[in-house]
Amino acid sequence: xxxxxxxxxxxxxxxxxxxxxxxxxxxxxxxxxxxxxxxxxxxxxxxxxxxxxxxxxxxxxxxxxxxxxxxxxxxxxxxxxxxxxxxxxxxxxxxxxxxxxxxxxxxxxxxxxxxxxxxxxxxxxxxxxxxxxxxxxxxxxxxxxxxxxxxxxxxxxxxxxxxxxxxxxxxxxxxxxxxx
Numbered sequence: 001x002x003x004x005x006x007x008x009x010x011x012x013x014x015x016x017x018x019x020x021x022x023x024x025x026x027x028x029x030x031x032x033x034x035x036x037x038x039x040x041x042x043x044x045x046x047x048x049x050x051x052x053x054x055x056x057x058x059x060x061x062x063x064x065x066x067x068x069x070x071x072x073x074x075x076x077x078x079x080x081x082x083x084x085x086x087x088x089x090x091x092x093x094x095x096x097x098x099x100x101x102x103x104x105x106x107x108x109x110x111x112x113x114x115x116x117x118x119x120x121x122x123x124x125x126x127x128x129x130x131x132x133x134x135x136x137x138x139x140x141x142x143x144x145x146x147x148x149x150x151x152x153x154x155x156x157x158x159x160x161x162x163x164x165x166x167x168x169x170x171x172x173x174x175x176x177x178x179x180x
Contacts, residue, residue: 031177032179034056034057034058035176036056039070048119048120051070051131052115053133055105055110055111056173057106059107059140063103063139063140064102065102066100067098068101068134068136070131070132072128073130076165077163079161079163080095081093081095082119085097086119096155096160133174134174135148136148138178146178
């Protein structure tokens, strides 16, 4: 008999308001969605830290671009103001940073490429323990665009606010349903 392990976090927060489910291997999710499987801090061979994400396209369309935002927290759940764009010396510190990823992701495929968002020259890099990603919008190759209806609520809930460690640890996989 096939048994599935499911851990469900019911969170009344924007993007996380959707049920976040972790399903054991062998079962496939059928709901059209995009999923941040995990986001973690890694280091390049020279020791420079970067943020690495694994993104799943669980739709029937090819993803052309993802516009997403990220937030960082220290080991106690305190939000961090970071200088996210280290190449711009005039960049100010902020809790939130929005970026775009132009990776082409075919239907029902995963993007897990080498590298990620560099934290080189970031004084906060050593303090970052948790990073939350939330898609703002996803553009598909067919020209359609999904706007995340929970994005504003996600920002209101998480940006610049202390977070409970269990909530940070249970955030991934973060699933965002793209169709009803």
